[in-house]
Amino acid sequence: xxxxxxxxxxxxxRGAVFLGTGGGGDPYVGQLLLQQEIRKGKYVKVIKAKDLxxxxxxxxxxxxxxxxxxxxxLQSKDTCxxxxxxxxxxLGRKVNAIIPAExxxxxxxxxxxxxxxxGLPVVDADGMGRAFPHLEMVTFSVYGSTAxxxxxxxxxxxxxxxxxxxxxxxxxxxxxxxxxxxxxxxxSALYPMLGAEVKVKAVHDTLSYCxxxxxxxxxxxxxxxxxxxxxxxxxxxxxxxxxxxxxxxxKVVDINRETRDGWxxxxxxMIPLNGKDDRFELEIQNEYLKxxxxxxxxxxxxxxxxxxxxxxxxPLTAEALKYGQRLRIIGTAATPIMxxxxxxxxxxxxxxxxxxxxxxxxxx
Amino acid sequence: xxxxxxxxxxxxxRGAVFLGTGGGGDPYVGQLLLQQEIRKGKYVKVIKAKDLxxxxxxxxxxxxxxxxxxxxxLQSKDTCxxxxxxxxxxLGRKVNAIIPAExxxxxxxxxxxxxxxxGLPVVDADGMGRAFPHLEMVTFSVYGSTAxxxxxxxxxxxxxxxxxxxxxxxxxxxxxxxxxxxxxxxxSALYPMLGAEVKVKAVHDTLSYCxxxxxxxxxxxxxxxxxxxxxxxxxxxxxxxxxxxxxxxxKVVDINRETRDGWxxxxxxMIPLNGKDDRFELEIQNEYLKxxxxxxxxxxxxxxxxxxxxxxxxPLTAEALKYGQRLRIIGTAATPIMxxxxxxxxxxxxxxxxxxxxxxxxxx
Numbered sequence: 001x002x003x004x005x006x007x008x009x010x011x012x013x014r015g016a017v018f019l020g021t022g023g024g025g026d027p028y029v030g031q032l033l034l035q036q037e038i039r040k041g042k043y044v045k046v047i048k049a050k051d052l053x054x055x056x057x058x059x060x061x062x063x064x065x066x067x068x069x070x071x072x073x074l075q076s077k078d079t080c081x082x083x084x085x086x087x088x089x090x091l092g093r094k095v096n097a098i099i100p101a102e103x104x105x106x107x108x109x110x111x112x113x114x115x116x117x118x119g120l121p122v123v124d125a126d127g128m129g130r131a132f133p134h135l136e137m138v139t140f141s142v143y144g145s146t147a148x149x150x151x152x153x154x155x156x157x158x159x160x161x162x163x164x165x166x167x168x169x170x171x172x173x174x175x176x177x178x179x180x181x182x183x184x185x186x187x188s189a190l191y192p193m194l195g196a197e198v199k200v201k202a203v204h205d206t207l208s209y210c211x212x213x214x215x216x217x218x219x220x221x222x223x224x225x226x227x228x229x230x231x232x233x234x235x236x237x238x239x240x241x242x243x244x245x246x247x248x249x250x251k252v253v254d255i256n257r258e259t260r261d262g263w264x265x266x267x268x269x270m271i272p273l274n275g276k277d278d279r280f281e282l283e284i285q286n287e288y289l290k291x292x293x294x295x296x297x298x299x300x301x302x303x304x305x306x307x308x309x310x311x312x313x314x315p316l317t318a319e320a321l322k323y324g325q326r327l328r329i330i331g332t333a334a335t336p337i338m339x340x341x342x343x344x345x346x347x348x349x350x351x352x353x354x355x356x357x358x359x360x361x362x363x364x
Numbered sequence: 365x366x367x368x369x370x371x372x373x374x375x376x377x378r379g380a381v382f383l384g385t386g387g388g389g390d391p392y393v394g395q396l397l398l399q400q401e402i403r404k405g406k407y408v409k410v411i412k413a414k415d416l417x418x419x420x421x422x423x424x425x426x427x428x429x430x431x432x433x434x435x436x437x438l439q440s441k442d443t444c445x446x447x448x449x450x451x452x453x454x455l456g457r458k459v460n461a462i463i464p465a466e467x468x469x470x471x472x473x474x475x476x477x478x479x480x481x482x483g484l485p486v487v488d489a490d491g492m493g494r495a496f497p498h499l500e501m502v503t504f505s506v507y508g509s510t511a512x513x514x515x516x517x518x519x520x521x522x523x524x525x526x527x528x529x530x531x532x533x534x535x536x537x538x539x540x541x542x543x544x545x546x547x548x549x550x551x552s553a554l555y556p557m558l559g560a561e562v563k564v565k566a567v568h569d570t571l572s573y574c575x576x577x578x579x580x581x582x583x584x585x586x587x588x589x590x591x592x593x594x595x596x597x598x599x600x601x602x603x604x605x606x607x608x609x610x611x612x613x614x615k616v617v618d619i620n621r622e623t624r625d626g627w628x629x630x631x632x633x634m635i636p637l638n639g640k641d642d643r644f645e646l647e648i649q650n651e652y653l654k655x656x657x658x659x660x661x662x663x664x665x666x667x668x669x670x671x672x673x674x675x676x677x678x679p680l681t682a683e684a685l686k687y688g689q690r691l692r693i694i695g696t697a698a699t700p701i702m703x704x705x706x707x708x709x710x711x712x713x714x715x716x717x718x719x720x721x722x723x724x725x726x727x728x
Contacts, residue, residue, distance in 0.1 A: 157528060157530070158529045159527040160538060161524065161527055162523075163450075164523045170522065170546075174542060177541030177545055182534075
C-alpha cells in the first residue's frame with residue numbers, strides 16, 4: 001500500500017485519534033509533517049510484517065512527552081532523521097524498515113513522516129493496536145525485545161543514548177526523566193528488532209485498520225443520515241475477531257482533572273439526553289481505562305474506549321472533553337494477542353493498579 | 365610522584381575530607397578500592413598538569429549521587445574501567461590521563477583507583493580545589509569545556525550516554541535524573557579535554573595539596589601536644605597565596621537537617637566551651653557554604669569551611685555532625701583562580717542563591 005494523498009493522511013489521523021482511546025497525543029503535528037513530505041512528492045510505502053526479510057533491521061520512532069506540551073513544542077524535521085542515523089551507528093548496520101510502537105495518537109503518524117522523508121518502508125503493525133502511556137507497554141517488550149539502545153533527542157540537538165538496562169521499565173523511567181529535563185517533549189528511536197521478531201511479536205495490520213476506521217468515519221458522515229451505523233459495521237465483524245459496542249450516548253456533566261506524577265488523571269461523569277436516571281463514568285490515566293454504567297464496568301483496558309462527537313462522529317482526545325459536550329462512547333475489543341495473560345500482566349487492569357480482573361467487552 | 369603505600373592513601377583520604385568542606389561524599393569507598401589495587405602491587409603515577417602533552421586526551425571519572433546512599437550501594441571494580449572504554453569509543457581515541465573533577469570527598473580517590481587499575485597517570489589538578497554539588501561547578505566548565513559526552517553506568521551494567529547538550533547545567537540536570545533512576549549512585553566519565561586545555565583551565569597542584577594536608581594532620585597529631593598549630597602552619601602561607609583562620613571552637617547545640625530536591629540542607633548552631641555568649645552558625649547545602657559569628661559572616665563559599673574534631677583534628681563530613689560534638693572550625697582561602705569574577709558567577713554565593721557578595725576570608 002502507498003500513502004501519498006492528503007485525504008489518506010487525514011483519514012489516518014482520524015483513525016489514530018480513535019485508536020488513541022483518549023490519549024497518545026494529538027496526531028496533528030505528525031499530520032503536518034507528513035503532509036509536508038507528500039506535498040514535496042514523497043510517499044510512504046506500507047509493507048506487511050509477513051513480507052519482511054527475517055534479518056531485516058526494524059526500528060520504532062516515537063515521541064515521548066506530555067501531550068499538552070506537544071503542540072507548543074514543535075520538532076525540527078531533522079530531529080527524527082538524525083535519530084535514525086544515531087541508531088544505525090549504535091547497531092552498526094542500516095535500518096531497513098520503521099514500525100510504529102503505538103498506532104494510537106501521535107506515534108502512528110510520526111514514523112510515517114520520517115519514513116517518507118528518508119524513503120524507508122513502514123510496517124503495517126505496531127506494539128499495542130492502540131495507545132498506552134509507558135514505553136514498556138508493548139507486545140515487543142512482553143515477548144522479550146529490549147527497548148535499548150534508545151536514542152533520544154530534541155529539536156535543540158540535545159542528545160542522550162540509553163545504551164543498556166536490566167529492564168524496559170527502567171528505560172521508561174529514564175526516558176521520562178530525560179524528557180522532563182529536555183523540554184517535556186523529545187523524540188526517540190527505540191526497540192531495534194529483526195524482521196523475524198516483528199513477525200511473531202507485533203500486533204499485525206493495525207496501520208490498515210487505522211486507515212479503515214478513519215476512512216469509514218469520513219464516508220459514513222458523507223453518505224449516511226446516521227453515520228454511527230457505518231462505523232459500527234467496520235468495528236463489529238465477529239468473523240475477523242472484531243467486537244464493538246455503543247457503551248453510552250449522553251452529555252458530560254462533570255470532569256475532574258489532575259496532572260500528577262507526569263500523568264493526566266481524570267474522571268468524567270455523563271448522563272443520558274432522554275432524561276433517564278443513568279450515570280455513566282469514564283476513568284482516565286492519559287488514556288481511557290474503564291467505563292462504568294450505573295457502577296457496573298462495561299469496558300476495561302486493554303479493550304478500547306473511544307469518545308465520538310455525537311453528531312459528527314469525530315473522535316476526541318481526553319484533553320478535548322468539556323462540560324456539556326454531547327458524546328457517543330464506543331467500546332472496541334483489543335486484538336486477541338493483546339488479551340493473552342502475559343500481555344494483560346503488563347497492560348491489563350493490574351498494570352494500572354486496578355484490582356479488577358480483565359473481562360472481554362463482549363462478555364460484559 | 366608515585367602513590368603506592370597504604371599510609372599515603374589514608375593521608376589522601378583525610379585530606380579529601382578536609383577539602384570536601386563537609387560534602388563531596390565520604391571517600392571511604394574510594395579508599396578501599398585504591399587499597400585493593402595497591403595491595404596487588406599496582407600504583408598511581410601522579411603527573412603535573414604542565415607536563416601533559418598539549419594533545420594528550422584527558423578525562424574525568426566521578427561518582428554522581430547521594431552521599432548517604434554511597435556506602436550502601438557499592439560499585440563493581442569494573443564499572444569505572446568500562447566507563448573509560450565507553451568514553452574512548454565516543455572520542456575515537458585512547459585516553460592518556462585521568463583528572464579528578466573535584467579534589468574534595470569521594471571524587472578525589474575514585475579517579476586514582478581507576479588509574480591504578482588501568483595503568484594511566486593522574487593529573488595533579490582538579491576543577492575546583494574543593495567539593496561542589498553540581499557537575500557544572502568546575503573551572504573546566506567556566507572556561508568553556510563541555511562535560512559531554514558523559515558516559516554513565518551503575519554496577520548492574522545499566523548504561524546511559526549524554527552525547528551532546530546546549531549547556532553543562534543541562535548535563536547536570538540530566539545526570540541527576542538518570543542517577544535517581546539507576547539507584548541513586550552512579551559513576552561517570554566526563555569532561556574530555558586536551559592537555560593544552562587542562563593547563564589553562566584546571567586548578568593546579570591540588571592532589572599534592574590534599575596529600576600535604578592529610579599527612580600534616582597525621583604528623584601534627586603524632587608529634588605535637590597541640591596539633592592544630594601544625595595544621596595552621598600548612599594552611600596559612602601567604603607567600604603561596606594560602607590564607608586560613610580558626611573561625612570557631614565550641615560545641616554543637618542544634619542541628620536542623622532536611623533532604624529536599626536531592627540536596628542535604630542543614631544549619632548547625634554552636635556555642636563556645638568557655639561560657640561566653642557567642643553564637644556560631646554554619647549553613648549547609650551538601651557542602652558548608654557560610655559561617656557566621658554572632659550574625660556576622662566570617663567565611664563564604666567558594667572559600668573553604670572545614671569541621672575538625674576538637675581533640676584529634678580529624679576532618680568530619682556534614683553528615684557526621686551530632687549534637688554535643690566538640691569541633692574546631694577552619695576557614696581556608698580558595699585558590700586565586702576560584703575567586704575570579706567568572707568563577708564566582710557560577711559557584712560564588714550567587715550560584716547558591718545568596719544575595720551576599722563574596723568577600724575573601726582574609727578581609728572578613
